[in-house]
Amino acid sequence: MFWVDIWCGNSLLKLEFPRLFRLAKLKNEMVFDYSNNSGFSKVKWEDLFIRLLLDRELGILSRLTKRVKSVVLVPDLVDHLIWAHDNKREFSMKKLANLLIEGEGDGINFTFDKIWKLKVPPRVRNFLWMLVINRVPTKDFLVKRGVHLRNIMNVCPWCEREQERVDHLFFKCNFIVGFWRRIFNWWEVGWKMVSGFEEFYSLCFNVKLHGTSKSLWLIAIAASCWSVWLATNKMVFERKVLSMDTLKFHSKTRALLWVRFSFDECMVQERLWWLSPFKCRFDSRPVTLGWCYPPHGWLKFNISGMATEEAMGCGGVLRDEEENVRALFSGPCDAIDADSAELGAIITALDVIIEIGWRGTALIIVEIGSLVAYNWLLNKDRRPWSQQTTFADMEMRLACVGEVAFSKAKQHSNEIAETLASAGINRRVMFKAWW
Ligand SMILES: [Zn+2]
Numbered sequence: 001m002f003w004v005d006i007w008c009g010n011s012l013l014k015l016e017f018p019r020l021f022r023l024a025k026l027k028n029e030m031v032f033d034y035s036n037n038s039g040f041s042k043v044k045w046e047d048l049f050i051r052l053l054l055d056r057e058l059g060i061l062s063r064l065t066k067r068v069k070s071v072v073l074v075p076d077l078v079d080h081l082i083w084a085h086d087n088k089r090e091f092s093m094k095k096l097a098n099l100l101i102e103g104e105g106d107g108i109n110f111t112f113d114k115i116w117k118l119k120v121p122p123r124v125r126n127f128l129w130m131l132v133i134n135r136v137p138t139k140d141f142l143v144k145r146g147v148h149l150r151n152i153m154n155v156c157p158w159c160e161r162e163q164e165r166v167d168h169l170f171f172k173c174n175f176i177v178g179f180w181r182r183i184f185n186w187w188e189v190g191w192k193m194v195s196g197f198e199e200f201y202s203l204c205f206n207v208k209l210h211g212t213s214k215s216l217w218l219i220a221i222a223a224s225c226w227s228v229w230l231a232t233n234k235m236v237f238e239r240k241v242l243s244m245d246t247l248k249f250h251s252k253t254r255a256l257l258w259v260r261f262s263f264d265e266c267m268v269q270e271r272l273w274w275l276s277p278f279k280c281r282f283d284s285r286p287v288t289l290g291w292c293y294p295p296h297g298w299l300k301f302n303i304s305g306m307a308t309e310e311a312m313g314c315g316g317v318l319r320d321e322e323e324n325v326r327a328l329f330s331g332p333c334d335a336i337d338a339d340s341a342e343l344g345a346i347i348t349a350l351d352v353i354i355e356i357g358w359r360g361t362a363l364i365i366v367e368i369g370s371l372v373a374y375n376w377l378l379n380k381d382r383r384p385w386s387q388q389t390t391f392a393d394m395e396m397r398l399a400c401v402g403e404v405a406f407s408k409a410k411q412h413s414n415e416i417a418e419t420l421a422s423a424g425i426n427r428r429v430m431f432k433a434w435w
Helices: 018-023 031-035 055-069 093-102 111-116 122-132 139-144 166-172 174-186 197-205 211-237 244-262 270-275 338-356 371-378 385-401 415-425
Strands: 266-268 282-284 298-307 312-319 325-332 363-368 404-408 431-434
Touching (some): 018 055, 111 197, 122 211, 166 197, 166 211, 174 211, 197 211, 211 244, 244 270, 244 325, 244 415, 270 415, 298 415, 312 338, 312 415, 325 338, 338 363, 338 371, 338 385, 338 415
Parallel strands (some): 298 363, 363 404
Antiparallel strands (some): 266 282, 298 312, 312 325, 325 431
16 A cells, blocks of 8 residues: 555655655555556646645655655556565564564554464464455455456455455455354354454454363354355355355364364364354363374275264265365265165265366275175175165276275264264255365
């Protein structure tokens, strides 16, 4: 921005020319808006102030114009932010923390500290930080910086009415307000309208939750913000429309994965997670239980099928040898009981592998929860007649995928798959994702 960013010399023009800044009509304009893409030669400076300048002020103005004209603007180049405190010009949380400790970051308030301590992936922390300082590259932000968005309207993709500004996109849009109400309801926390991130974050931070529950809640909030952002980009750039249900599901799943990653020592009762997470107790996980790493060079797909009296669901999670999640799915399943739902889960897992494009290239273990289904897989004679077509479908896919081994999951080592399966029961369509 012209007055309040460092873009010309080493300080803010606002601080260097305070008198002119006070008189400026528009204080948050972009450099682009002033220069009109033609350098500063055609600017009618006298129109930019609330009144005619006095002689002394004209003197100051000529110093300002001399200064800005010394900067060469490259109109075709997309602007990007650089981090002035780092030699490589890259933003880093560590450096920012040091600056804060040294007391150089007086303008940055306490929110930073709370965000920095969140147990979420670093790029999500960076993203939240961008939200705090209003630097998230929304369409509105990009257009103001002179980026030409071809064929993309500068409106909020959710309601297609308002401009896509950060406060609208994340907090004020009717659709998003509905989303936050549901997320807050999920934790039985009261929602109230907020005007921006500061207010939103203090609302979230001041809820009456304590200890681990509070950390989990904040992770869920971070996951929801991140999911809104990813969904927005999907809608804008890939024209994929996400329903409220899917957005909520993405947020909950993402949060659960982050919780599992950060609270390894705790066992979150995952079934409770989907309904009322604040009721989860946090028992210590016995050391010998839990997910087992696949052999070197293999990936492991944990799958599960679940049944209630009315409906069946299946779910699965693919992890590499470092326990990174690479794919997951969750959705309804056409089956007659839990064991046949397990077969449906295997078929969906194979479909995911084929869709990712790994056929023939990866070594994959499919780990299943049901002993009955496992015995069917090992022993062709035991397969019930009613399942013959399902097995034929499976064989066809197995022939495409390449090397697949089956194993039976030990107790407690198949939890995420089970959770995804029980969540799948209530879903209308199959959700699949990989990265
Ligand atoms: Zn909107």
